[in-house]
Amino acid sequence: MTITFSDWITEIANWVFLAIALPTLGAAILVVSAKNIVRAVLALVVTLAGTAALFMMLGAEFVGWTVVLVYIGAVIILFLIGIMITRAPLTKNADLSQPMSMRAPAALLSIILFAVIGWAVVASFGAAAIPLPDEATTTASIGETMFTNWVIPFEVMSFVLLAALVGGIALARQDAPEEEEA
Amino acid sequence: MTIIQFVLLGAALFSIGLYGVLTRKNAVLVLASVELMLAAVNVNLVAFDVYLGDASHAGQIMTLFLIALAAAEVGIGIAIVLLVFRNRRSANIDELDVMRY
Numbered sequence: 001m002t003i004t005f006s007d008w009i010t011e012i013a014n015w016v017f018l019a020i021a022l023p024t025l026g027a028a029i030l031v032v033s034a035k036n037i038v039r040a041v042l043a044l045v046v047t048l049a050g051t052a053a054l055f056m057m058l059g060a061e062f063v064g065w066t067v068v069l070v071y072i073g074a075v076i077i078l079f080l081i082g083i084m085i086t087r088a089p090l091t092k093n094a095d096l097s098q099p100m101s102m103r104a105p106a107a108l109l110s111i112i113l114f115a116v117i118g119w120a121v122v123a124s125f126g127a128a129a130i131p132l133p134d135e136a137t138t139t140a141s142i143g144e145t146m147f148t149n150w151v152i153p154f155e156v157m158s159f160v161l162l163a164a165l166v167g168g169i170a171l172a173r174q175d176a177p178e179e180e181e182a
Numbered sequence: 183m184t185i186i187q188f189v190l191l192g193a194a195l196f197s198i199g200l201y202g203v204l205t206r207k208n209a210v211l212v213l214a215s216v217e218l219m220l221a222a223v224n225v226n227l228v229a230f231d232v233y234l235g236d237a238s239h240a241g242q243i244m245t246l247f248l249i250a251l252a253a254a255e256v257g258i259g260i261a262i263v264l265l266v267f268r269n270r271r272s273a274n275i276d277e278l279d280v281m282r283y
Contacts, residue, residue: 121190
């Protein structure tokens with residue numbers, strides 16, 4: 001089923017989409033361009049909150065709340081701790097980006113990448129409508145699938161987290177002074 | 183709603199993240215740009231999960247795994263940045279040029 005532009009623009013859900021997507025993109029640009037490091041990380045909060053809102057719009061409520069808890073709750077705190085521990089310059093016009101001679105080719109590359117992905121997506125999907133579910137995905141159905149079809153990846157993920165935990169502690173701890181041999 | 187509006191948003195987020203990875207000097211901000219790229223992938227996964235109407239919600243499960251992996255990645259990343267800062271007194275990646283020559 002395809003949708004014409006006049007159909008698209010008169011659908012209320014698309015206005016909600018635009019109201020979420022445009023601030024998300026604006027905040028994403030702020031993440032890569034802000035001159036204040038704390039402001040860049042806080043713009044990341046807005047971007048991730050925008051993606052969480054889109055997930056809820058698509059009925060993926062559990063995933064949306066997980067993004068809020070894990071990303072906004074934990075990962076952003078890690079970033080702020082990283083900034084404070086490495087004594088990053090907190091002034092307004094800190095030197096955080098490469099010079100213009102590197103920024104211009106990087107911007108060109110990003111625009112080309114976006115154009116190629118955009119062309120490929122539009123060429124393959126056109127204006128195919130997304131069938132919105134009548135009701136949100138329940139946490140029960142997610143849990144049921146995860147512990148029937150995906151239980152081995154789930155267990156592998158627990159080992160990944162354990163390895164990351166041990167690795168993070170091993171990397172970041174201060175070396176203890178050498179113990180005297182007994 | 184159409185599928186391409188979500189995929190185009192994901193593509194835009196990914197491109198912005200790539201720009202950030204290439205141009206940011208501070209290692210913490212490079213990690214933040216990587217998070218942008220991972221968020222773009224999450225948007226794609228959930229959008230295609232709904233688009234395909236998958237009864238087992240494989241896209242949403244993969245998104246949950248990706249969130250857990252991203253959290254682990256940030257933990258290790260910040261630990262490495264911390265170690266580099268402790269050894270070099272700087273977290274700027276353009277000053278880490280010992281292996282360049």
